[in-house]
Amino acid sequence: MGLRSWVARCIPGFSILALLTLIVFALTDATQCFRPPPEQETNLTHSLLPEDASQEFLEQLWVPQCVFAVYNLVIHTLALLAPLRFCWALWHITTEVQNVVARYALRFLPAGVYSTNRIVASLAGSISPVDTSSESGGSEHDQEDSGNQRRGEGMIRHAILLPNYKEEVDNLRETLDVLASHAQARISYDIWLAMEEVDPNAKATAWVLVEAYATLFRTIQYTIHPSGLPGEVQGKSSNISWAASMAGRTYMDMKSKRDCIFTVMDADTHLSANYFAELSAQHFEFPETAETTIYAVPIIFDRNAHKVPALVRLSDIVWCAAGLSGLYPGSTIVIPTSVYSIPLSLAETVGGWDTGAEAIGEDMHMYLKCYFALAGHLTTRVIYSPASQSNVSSGKPGIRGHIESLEARYRQAMRHMWGALDSGYACKQAASLMSGCPRASDHEYFSSKPIARSFSRCTPKLSLIMLGHRMFEAHVLTVHLFMLLLSSAVYQLIIPPEETPLVVLTSMKVSGMLRTAAFVIMLCAFYLYEPYHAVCVRSREEEMRRARLYDRMQGNFSESCGRSLVRWIQYLMFPIAGIVFVTLPSVAAQLNHFSTDRLQYEVSKKPKVGSSDFGRRKT
Secondary structure, X not given: OOHHHHHHHOHHHHHHHHHHHHHHHHHOOOOHHHOOOHHHHHHHHHOOOOOOOOHHHHHHOOHHXXXXXXXXXXXXXXXXXXXXXXXXXXXXXXXXXXXXXXHHOOOOOOOOOOOHHHXXXXXXXXOXXXXXXXXXXXXXXXXXXXXXXXXXXXXXXEEEEEEOOOOOHHHHHHXXXXXXXXXXXXXXXXEEEEEEOOOOOHHHHHHHHHHHHOOOOOEEEEEEEOOOOOOOOOOHHHHHHHHHHHHHHHOOOOOOHXXXXXXXXXXXXXXXXXXXXXXXXXXXXXXXXXXXXXXXOOEEEOOOHHHOOHHHHHHHHHHHHHHHOOOOOOOOOOOOOOOEEEEHHHHHHOOOOOOOHHHOOHHHHHHHHHHHHOOXXXXXXXXXXXXXXXXXXXXXXXXXXXXXXXXXXXXHHHHHHHHHHHHHHHHHHHHHHHOOOOOHHHOHHHHOOOOHHHHOXXXXXXXXXXXXXXXXXXXXXXXXXXXXXXHHHHHHHHOOHHHOOHHHHHHHHHHHHHHHHXXXXXXXXHHHHHHHHHHHHHHHHHHHHHOOOOHHHOOOOOOOOXXXXXXXXXXXXXXXXXXXXXXXXXXXXXXXOOOOOOOOOOOOOOOOOOOXXXXXXXX
16 A cells, blocks of 8 residues: 555544644643743734733733634534534425325335235245236326336336345345335346355355245346455445446446446345335436436434434434435535445446445445546435434343443444545545546546536536535544543643633633534434434335235334433433444544554344245245
């Protein structure tokens, strides 16, 4: 690895050392020998202060204290704006999710189409595969849509990439059950089970699932990602890269690759039929940007949130907040979290998914790769049909299970925060972009497209600034906020106010007010999160009832406790969850980046679902 790459990956770590140095120079007496003579220091600072500033004040002040005071206020201001943006995004997302649910309530998942009994009987050979056009029981409009898509009119091929590594078979089956319940599954869903060669049960698991679901999707296939490929690091991104390259070969003869859309999801993700309906609608509604668009989706932890420790639940809400806060109207930077969709044409043009160590944060990394490949002219659209996720859980009862769940969540947080490597990647790509290096937007495939006209313009500077802000917020803000808070608290305990330089004292007082305001606003965000959680659970329950899957998923709907006293007491603990599962893993990851960019991949513990009824005869 070259020096440039090493420096880039260590940028967040260098920021920790730089802030630590600033704190030492500004708040301790250990650096008095570095201070210039009082008359010289007065000259340095006099131009920045009011003319009537006292001589005593000028003698107390020096440059590091000024920098500390200003930076302290900047960080606390950003910490205040983040929950404000989260509140605005939550309110908007909740409204849009309700609109989507209402719009599609009568169009998808008619009762009895893909009920468990029918699927079981079909697999057992007692009845023929269900014809969605004749037995759907849906409206004439639905049947007409299905007929049109069969004739190939306006059909989108949904290639769903399902990466997994040592996942429970029943968890995978439940995910496939949900997808198979969609009315268009047999017409336009191509399922790609992305397996890992290092998993000893990979082929056996894949064969079981392919045989069980062969008649329920347009196609279902599996890929085996080889281990030990040069330059690759085991993880979701390298697995997806292999699966996407295999899948892309099957679509070479398609008339328009832009109408084949890859959807990347986790092995335990449940996507509504509304997601694919909205995805198709938006893809055709905006044809001029269809080939340069990534589709993001809000996420929700609504499956087992009621069964995990409060700190795990709170940390996942905070993680959810980080993703949702960029989904507000007019946002120029919309980084997807866990689940997203991308046209095959765009994926191929940017060179597919990266497989190196810096791609461990696969969702953000692919977004950044597309953003810089298109010189900042990437379009991101939001599909307001939330992706249901499971909280990390040991699945064990009692104190031991509680502790193991916390340990599993910390390991998952460490993997998430290892994604700080993307900050270095973004810096390298931004420097390359500003220097005028060739981009994927120069590719001949785009040169003949109408969208290519926008590529002749310079990179949108505001968008680049906003991207820098989001990267700072994701990988630096929480660490620096904690360091400033801790240092200020220790300083105020040791140094009495009358001996504290006025500029430092003022900064600490104002930052304290900003922290209080941010805390209150975050509680308001939790208040708004409750209706968002409720509408997601209700809509998923109703969809599973119509699909006849609800009975098998009993207990996997984390009903909200409303705004009860117990829930609010738990919400007051969110700073603890943030420190344990965000700040500390961030510090550990960023300091470790000085020595290595490799992290041993571990599967997050997820709750086990009940054994699937597929392949079993009803008696």
